[in-house]
Amino acid sequence: ETGVTQTPRHLVMGMTNKKSLKCEQHLGHNAMYWYKQSAKKPLELMFVYNFKEQTENNSVPSRFSPECPNSSHLFLHLHTLQPEDSALYLCASSQDPTSSYEQYFGPGTRLTVT
């Protein structure tokens, strides 16, 4: 049990659908992250939230829209995705983005765009 949960674990959606990914952390952390993990590629940082404020947006297309209503919850809203967006989407949390503390990851959502 890592203390970070993600739902759904698997998602298949068409290019015209709208869906949302949910992440919840039970560790009392202040920072939360969205990553994209594609096969044989490095983890790609998408968004960072620190104390509910977005601090990083690494040139992510607007079809991905994050939402952080509080320090424990993070959402990733998806709309009009492309097949190349199929990947594992990982949520993580940490005490804060600048400390030496490690990030704790959720199990991920395996997304397939058809």
Place this chain on the structure above:
Amino acid sequence: GQNIDQPTEMTATEGAIVQINCTYQTSGFNGLFWYQQHAGEAPTFLSYNVLDGLEEKGRFSSFLSRSKGYSYLLLKELQMKDSASYLCAVRDSNYQLIWGAGTKLIIKP
């Protein structure tokens, strides 16, 4: 640009020792992390190095040389459950984590 290099795949024998190397070129350095990721699971933290030298934690050790931009993860007394991908990540001057693509370690009996 920023770059983390690690071998794509390695094979080792149960009970043996294996060293997984990681070289990095980043804008600044604020620590290096190693994570383990079993297939279909979340990455889990293994070690953190910010100063040069060796950090030992049970069967796993991690080494850092900042002047060489180099780290390695040493796994001793390999067990079948050590079959996983091992991810190297460096925190740059902006405190962003830059990740390698991971090394898939295959343990054979």
